[in-house]
Amino acid sequence: MKYEAVIGLEVHAELLTESKIFCGCSTKFGSEPNTQVCPVCLGLPGTLPVLNKKVVEYAVRAGLALNCTIANFSKMDRKNYFYPDLPKAYQISQYDLPLCSNGYLEIEIDGQTKKIGIKRIHIEEDAGKLLHENTDGSLVDYNRAGVPLIEIVSEPDISTPEEAYQYLTKLKSILEYTEVSDCKMQEGSLRVDTNVSIRPVGSKELGTKIELKNLNSFKAVQKALEYEIKRQIKVLEESGTIIQETRRWNESKGITEPMRTKEEAHDYRYFPEPDLVPIVVTEEWKEEIRQSLPEMPHHKRERFISEYGLPEYDAKIITSSKKMADFFEKCVAEYYSPKTVSNWLMGEFSRLLNETGKEIDEVPVTPQMLVKLLKLIDNGVISGSIAKTVFEEMFGTGKEPEVIVEEKGLKQIANENELREIIKKVIDENPKSVEDYKNGKEKAMGFLVGQVMKATKGKANPQLTNQILKEELSK
Template sequence: MSAPKLIRGYEVVIGLENHVQLSTASKIFSGSSTAFGAAPNTQASPVDLALPGTLPVLNRGAVERAIRFGLAVGAHVAPLSIFARKNYFYPDLPKGYQISQYEIPVVQGGQISFYVGDTKKTVNLTRAHLEEDAGKSLHEDYHGMSGIDLNRAGTPLLEIVSEPELRSAEEACEYAKTLHALVMWLGICDGNMQEGSFRCDVNVSVRKPGQPFGTRREIKNLNSFKFLIQAVNFEVNWQIDRIEDGLPIQQATVLFNPDTGETRAMRTKEDAADYRYFPDPDLPPLMIGADWIERVKAELPELPAVMAARFEQADGLPAYDAQMMTASLPVARYYEAAKAAGAPAKLVANWVMGEISRRLNAEEKGIEAAPVGPALLAKLIARIGDGTISNNAARQVFEALWAGESSDVDALIEAKGLKQMSDTGELERILDEVLAANAKSVEEFRAGKDKAFNALVGQAMKATKGKANPGLVNELLKKKLGG
């Protein structure tokens, strides 16, 4: 295992807490809708408002989604777990406490594996526990006052907590992306970060190598992978500056301002004791029988790691390629559809990781929105394979397909004059002219200089304006030179 990358001589220590909104139609302890975008306070029942005499009733669907996640990450699904009251006072928390889980969570342990570049990393999970969301404070357009919208109050969350095993902003980002893709793959969350369905809290500290953990600060509610990287990098440098100046770092909750690229302290960070956790007397222990777990296991989709192993064994993909083809369910479906249309597996993976990813990243789109679908890509790859076009010409056709110039690969090849010259007689005539015009290169090749052969190939491609089939040019040239 390689030594962690240091920043200004310090090791960065990062752990993530991700709040995943579960994809149930109703809230975790009431029948209120979880639909996004309703008018303020129109989806808040007496239970959500904490009116006297109301009692919570646990949503079975939320539990089932927690089980699904636990099984997917190889965690222990607790046969008995406890709901607790987390006590704090804030205007958008009607009860004055949040129902959560503390000492005995429903999901315990587990692992998430991902790639940073071509290096695989595995991070251990501490836990994943069920809890309710709070409401939302509104501070704009209220004439100097604040409003409270309790539509989110009681929305079911699965809080997923990692061990502090991440060592850079890039690792934290790839971990979060992998987790984001997994919860969508499992169908337990829609993954909409703009609507708050997947939120990242990032605990950051720094230390000299070999020293104990430093004091951590928690960056709250990051809803963009780009902001996650920016926030962590700023926070790391801020902490190092403080330490280098001989100033203490106080445990705190901080917010990231994307306009300035800076973090700022919101409040000093509480410890668990400050929340005065105790078992919720209104909720009995959550009992999950082995039969329930087995039923959920039987209904699980093929998991990314299992699918990646299948792509390695059945398709011959390298481990990195297989991981990339299972980075999300839409990517895996695209890959399999292109393969089913007759394209070789490795070539599909190369295009997905190369040209397609480059364009999607630039346009901030998912692969499901790619203008070049799997069938079109398969046909384009087929035209490379049968020698109709070169790789360079294929990229030109791809650009035209992406831009919507046409959805007909063959018509584009014809219209742009990109068809490779594969007529042996015509090529031999051109090669004879090239050899006659480059006698010096011919002599050098026969004297043992291999570079001279490449020069002759280059001249042949130039003479055909790049349209000659490179493989055929090489083959015919070797014959003519007696190679």
């Protein structure tokens, strides 16, 4: 029998507000434990929440970018459960009246566009953090308690792990574009849960749903889903039954494992939060937020093609991340050679980002630094190939390109006499190739250039090398 998967994704994104959702504490990441805490976010007896207006605006912004219906009337609810990271023993969230619903985003699969439904987007507060380094107990840091979140729930329209990956990539790009979240998975500002069930192709009934946790990257989501779908198919083919459970992705083993199940079923006892009043988003407010929306990826892509003359392929890759697009525009503003910049971004830069798993704003290379590097090439100070070495050094250390060139003595040899001496030596040492060249074998020229480069550790000016070689060989 052939099976198909039904996949749902729940994404939590921390919003880029300055202060927390219900109090004035800072949302800055990475501070000393419990230094961004006040009576309100600590849930001291008698304290009350007051909603941060930006949180509503950011959620609506995300909703508009994801083609959602924005609720005219919305409210906050309490979700009750006990855990040490939850100071009030309830999370203020939204239950039956979320701010945004019924949206979608489009992904491209094998050149085809597919719509993935967004069921809802709601706002809520984050919990604190448990630290487990100690042996005799766990420690609680409430700096994160009260940081605003949006939860984005997809419709179960996703049917392959690849689609899930594309959905997440697109979603992240939109959230970055709208500037509502910085989407840093390693800092926990973007978190993904997924659930998956399988059913025979053509069947309308849904299979037993398995929830997957501990997904630390989009690739992990994809791999976990691939594994889990195979596992479920195997269970069914061996006439077993799939038990509803939560499974954990074990990255190192590449498998999903059952999580120790908590014996009691959750009963969150949702009810309307009496300490907060309803949220009414009027048409005027909604339009105001819509006006403030930054340029979306597809618009940006079209503009990059028309304004900078980029090929469609380049424009698509550069605009897939807002940070990359911003970097590109900053470079082009100082160095108007769009295609050169785009080649660098798609080439060396992307290669190193992929290798290190970092985001463009997490590495020390600034647009100004890249522009300086490109100018060094143009001015003949270094060659294009040396520039790659310099760039790698910039990427790793954050040093300015000219400093690296100076320190490592990478300056191009453009002195004619100096270079002619080296070339003469190369000609003397390679009589066979010289003869080949003179017999009309053009390839021999390339070999000789390579030998010159080798002798100069790549520092020879390529044009000059060609010119002098030809002169010397024709003698």
